[in-house]
Amino acid sequence: MKKYLVYPVYFLFWIFFFIAARMVFLVYHHNLSGDLNFGEILDVFYYGLRLDFSFAGYICIIPFLLLFLNTFFTRFPVQAIIRWYSYIIIGMLCFLTVADLELFTAWGFRMDNTPLQYFKNPGEMAATVSSSPVFSLLSIGLAMALVFIVVYRKMVDKKLATLFTQIRVWQIGLSLFLIALLIIPIRGGVQKIPMNLSDVYFSKKLYANQAAVNLPWNIMFSLMHAQSDKNPFVYFPIERAKTLVDELYATKADSIPSIVSTKTPNIVIIVLESFTAKWIGYLGGAPGVTPQLDAIAADGMAFTNFYASGDRSEKGLMAILSAYPNQAITSIIKTPTKTQNLPSINKMLSERGYTTGFTYGGELEFANIKAYLLNTGFDRLVDKYEFPMAERTTSWGVHDEFVFNRFLTDLNQMDQPFFQAMFTLSSHEPYDVPLTHFVGNDEVTQFKNSIYYTDSVLGDFIAKAKTQPWWNNTLIAIVADHGHHLPGYDANHVPSKFHIPLVFTGGSLSRNGVVETIGSQTDIAPTILYQMNMDVSQFKWGRNLMDTHESFAFYAFNNGFGLVTPDGIATVDNVSGNTVYLDPGFDTTQLKFGKAYMEVSYQDFLEK
Known part of the structure; x- marks a missing residue:
């Protein structure tokens, strides 16, 4: 049975990787992390674990299937294949981790599918990258990759050296069970609705929520939902939302002055x-x-x-x-x-x-x-x-x-x-x-x-x-x-x-x-x-x-909006549903207009 320890050990290896990547993110953005107290930093890791478990589950699918094949074909070179598969994944994730560090600095949100639209213009991308501390980022990425390659060889690779030497029915059954078990971390538990990004949002401090996000999970999730034709910002019945938006744009002045001479x-x-x-x-x-x-x-x-x-x-x-x-x-x-x-x-x-x-x-x-x-x-x-x-x-x-x-x-x-x-x-x-x-x-x-x-x-x-x-x-x-x-x-x-x-x-x-x-x-x-x-x-x-x-302004940021009124400004994070910025004196009942604007404008986009 000790042979089967390789399954949880391999899974935990990736959990350790994601915890380390989150630590790198927090340290790199120390100016923002300094606004979090010790308890909030612990919560960043605690709430982030669900997404860590989920993406670790995705990574484990191929190695677990290879281990299952090993129960039939005992001479199959499982160790070498899983080793190089893991090295490639480590390299890719280290690259994404360091790229995200500077993209977050520039854009204010974790990397998703947004950068894909810029791949058609490598010159423009190079210009953006040229202002980044490329040497420092490459050093961080290389150091992470080397550390985790060494950890992998000591933690996982040795356990793969000798696996199954003969075919046994109970081994086949247990391997299948462990593969099937991955569905639980992948979907975030046994609850009825699969996990989504809002499950890791725990704070009114948006940076704390963003730090808790598992980067590769976020990229994969945004890619999978990029072409959705469903409005994710439904706050009201659509006709009620349209009425609220119409109120915002109702002309109030009796006359509007001319500002041009022709x-x-x-x-x-x-x-x-x-x-x-x-x-x-x-x-x-x-x-x-x-x-x-x-x-x-x-x-x-x-x-x-x-x-x-x-x-x-x-x-x-x-x-x-x-x-x-x-x-x-x-x-x-x-x-x-x-x-x-x-x-x-x-x-x-x-x-x-x-x-x-x-x-x-x-x-x-x-x-x-x-x-x-x-x-x-x-x-x-x-x-x-x-x-x-x-x-x-x-x-x-x-x-x-x-x-x-x-x-x-x-x-x-x-x-x-x-x-x-x-x-x-x-x-x-x-x-x-x-x-x-x-x-x-x-x-x-x-x-x-x-x-x-x-x-x-x-x-x-x-x-x-x-x-x-x-x-x-x-x-x-x-x-x-x-x-x-x-x-x-x-x-x-x-x-x-x-x-x-x-x-x-x-x-x-x-x-x-x-x-x-x-x-x-x-x-x-x-x-x-x-x-x-x-x-x-x-x-x-x-x-x-x-x-x-009765003037106003509306702005949208990554999965949220801001509403500017004569009484002040409020911003709402749509993932958590929290108001993450609020001026003193702002009438929070006015947020219904911002929510309606968010809903109707996105519906208009879908129908274009």
Whole structure:
């Protein structure tokens, strides 16, 4: 019977591996782990065990089947096959573990199927990786792999050296029983409903729940559920949810002021990569980082309570151009057959005779952005391949100074009226900008310096644009694609990560000053089009920012949402159902609107 100890020993080997991987995660993110007390850290390991047992069960299926075959074929090279199978699994899991360490730093949630959409663009992926401490991560991964290979040889391999030497019926039966027994840890117990991610969520501190997650289990689960056509955010009967959403968008103002001097202005939208409010002076951020944008805001119309709809560039572009909200567990941009059904500001303006275009210094193929832009009818797309090789000096493509220069040249040669959008990139990691204003090699300082660089070339562009003949008939909207966890290492759900700038400027802008209306990226397109007396009814997920009554903003993060109201902000984690952030004075009865928004917007995504 001692031979059968190899079954539980092999299973426990993987449990030890996952416990060690969780320890590495907690230590690597020590700045966040420091907010957990000792009891909460113990709970991270305790609650994580169910997922550890589950994925260990999956790993054990093949070795247990090989051991079962050994009861029939005693000369079968079970030891060698299981050894190399285990080594391969160790290598793969160590790679995923270290990759997740930095992805969590950047994205604020554990790795799932999200990175798969970026595999088509290895250059863009390499640019992101280049800002990571690659040597440190490789060292951690290699050390983990070597340690567990040694442990495997001492703990498991020796027990596999001599197994079954003759065929016996009871051995066959016991092996089958042990294989069948794996179903219990795999499904998380003997309860009626199989385990899901919410079973390991135990705390109102979202980081504690995320630390408890078993990484490979999470990746597998997200892949298995990636194509689900079922709405996971059902809080109310759908008609009740739609009624609540309609209440949010009901027009409250008797009249809405005009902010442009002509009904056919040129429209320019400048999207700034990662311009978080934490760096923006006019929003109360660190002083001296964005002097140009602050000056533009002082001379134009500056929105102070404005939020990104999501946390990725492609999601921000969808919200800005199509007034379409972010999906918390996926993105509509992944499915071109859906994006072709979206409205867009450029499509509507094109129907009015506007020349439309989009300019970016990187690869537009990234994350299906190009397919979306083509689906929504842009006349002209400019990406890094239209710039000379001498200007492709950053790992992402072309630095912002060259892109702004090209953008200005193109505008000067364009027939009016025009709608043109431009997306910057230099303030994306690895922050390798050709200007050093803030000295320092740490990531926060490099990011800060890149923001200053893009701000400086933005100011130069606006100064030159003011001298062009088209300026007096142009409205320019300047907005960020999303916020950022730096500075401050914001958790993925907190409002400060989503707070971003929006500034209107241009010669056709007839009003200026500060606007405290709460809004989000989905409100930009309907606000502009309303000023042109155009029908904005198809932009049902946006509202007019000039309607200052009962304003709100909604943002979605990985499997959760935030609701911004005049009474404050609350965020809800959908997995646990907990409110994980709550401003004092926030009326929690208002959460029904956020839940309804989450439900109806995702249902709309499914039906596109």
